[in-house]
Amino acid sequence: MGLSLLLVLAPAVQHAPVLGFADGVKVGEVTSTSAILWARLTAVEEALDQVDEWEESLTLDGYPWRVPGAAGEMRFAYGPVGGDGETQVTEWVSVDARSDSCHQVPIEGLVPGTAYEVVAEGRSGGTSCRFEASFATAPAAESGGAVTFVISTCQDFQRRDDRARGHRIYRSMLALEPDFFVQTGDTLYYDKPKPFAKDVATARYKWNRLYALPNLRDFHARVPSYWMHDDHDVLRNDCWPGQVYGELTWDQGLSIWREQVPMGPLPYRSFRWGRHVQVWLPEGREYRSPNRMEDGPGKSILGEEQWRWLERSLRESDATFKLYVSATPVVGPDRKHKNDNHANEGFRTEGDRLRALLSSIPGAVVINGDRHWQYHSIDPATGLREFGCGPASDAHAGGFKRSLKEEWQPFLRIKGGFLSVAVSGERAFLRHHDVDGAVVHEVKMEARTGR
DSSP: OOHHHHOOOOOOOTTOOOOBOTTOEEEESOOSSOEEEEEEOBSOSSOBSOOOOOOTTOOGGGOTTBOOBOOEEEEEEEEEGGGOSOOEEOOOEEEOGGGTTEEEEEEOOOOTTOEEEEEEEEEETTEEEEEEEEEEOOOOTTOOOOEEEEEEBOOOGGGOSSTTTOOHHHHHHHHTOOSEEEEOSOOSOTTSSSSOOOSHHHHHHHHHHHHTSHHHHHHHTTSOEEEOOOSTTTSSTTOOTTOEETTEEHHHHHHHHHHHSOOOSOSSEEEEOSSSEEEEEOOOSTTOOOTTSOOSTTOOSSOHHHHHHHHHHHHHOOOSEEEEEESSOSSOOOOTTOOSSTTSGGGHHHHHHHHHHHHTSTTEEEEEOSSSSEEEEEOTTTOOEEEEOOBSSGGGOOSOOGGGOOTTOOEEEOSOOEEEEEEETTEEEEEEEOTTSOEEEEEEEEOOOOO
16 A cells, blocks of 8 residues: 555644745655665645745845744655555654754665655644655675665855755756665755854754755655765855854864754765665765865875775775765866865865875765865876766856866866766766756766776
8 A cells, every 4th residue: 555545634724824845855864774864843834935036134034035944743655656665653753943843764674776655743732744766776786786875065055046946956967767866965055145154043044945946856755875975065155173154163064964964973974875886975074174274194185094994994995986075166167266175275184185095996986075166186196086076056156267177178168067077887968057957067987907
């Protein structure tokens, strides 16, 4: 029996307050046998006051695109699509303003390579609601099937290119029917206006309105995702541990991040998607040295613990293609005045070490976010390839001049869009797309033989 028949919710009470899941359902950290389900119980079904006018005198209660949370209870039901298996139901859990009405729960014991349907249920004061989603688990490590996934970065609410529905790339990415999605950071911007988010309540407001946009909500209801944070979605530009932004502290920024996306205990992790694909998601903010520290062996973005994990896991992997997905550039080139990532002089020592490691791993390639332009670069010292996915809209593109293009950079496009990776057997295609999905650049990679 399918979920739609099995779950019968209490009828809505006449004139009862509205209850909903305006921010949809997010499915994260999917493996072949597990996933994390996330949802937020809301007092509305859609964002309030959906207008773009902005007055600096507004207070939080009067901001447009508000998505207030609701106090109540939530649970999830999930099972294989078509009812070919037992439906599982999680426990009812109370949510309220202390967690921004968010709830996430890990689920285990799933079947590899299997499509699942999910229903989030909510109830409060005699009113109930539901939201349907779906996802598929990763295939077993020995499975040799084809894999397609998409990558994006840098999405600012004010620079969305569909004012009513949100960034167009989500509609374009969904059309590719990807197996999964990686958001490489700068998910939103606390340090951009309308409003600046210098406290917990305003930071949460920015999360709530962004994921209530229909294009984003529809996408995440169907595509399992992995989130990485960078600077703007934890605190402010080029930040490091211990800093503050107005009243918002570093620890509060991390706490909000973990509240708003489905994540496991470690911020750095790797996951396998069949025989040919393994993806690494390193963490570039929580362990870093201050940017202004003098470069040398003791200055790090990754930290010693993460380095040990990275070296061991990369060398032990037998995946055909090993995708190192970084929130910031590893190869570059970057703007000359920047001092925040491995492509900059400020972290040159660790950058050289990282490029040497990755270039020694057969089938390794770097995909990065953070930069507001699309590019493909080949490190002249090591031959390591890097693909910058570009920002989520054309309005967000810029900050880089064509005169900075190096000879070892085969492709440069200062526009918005996303990156897709399609792997079939011993061959991978990495494609840059514009915001409407058209392919603007393609690289075919053949698997390197030998270890």
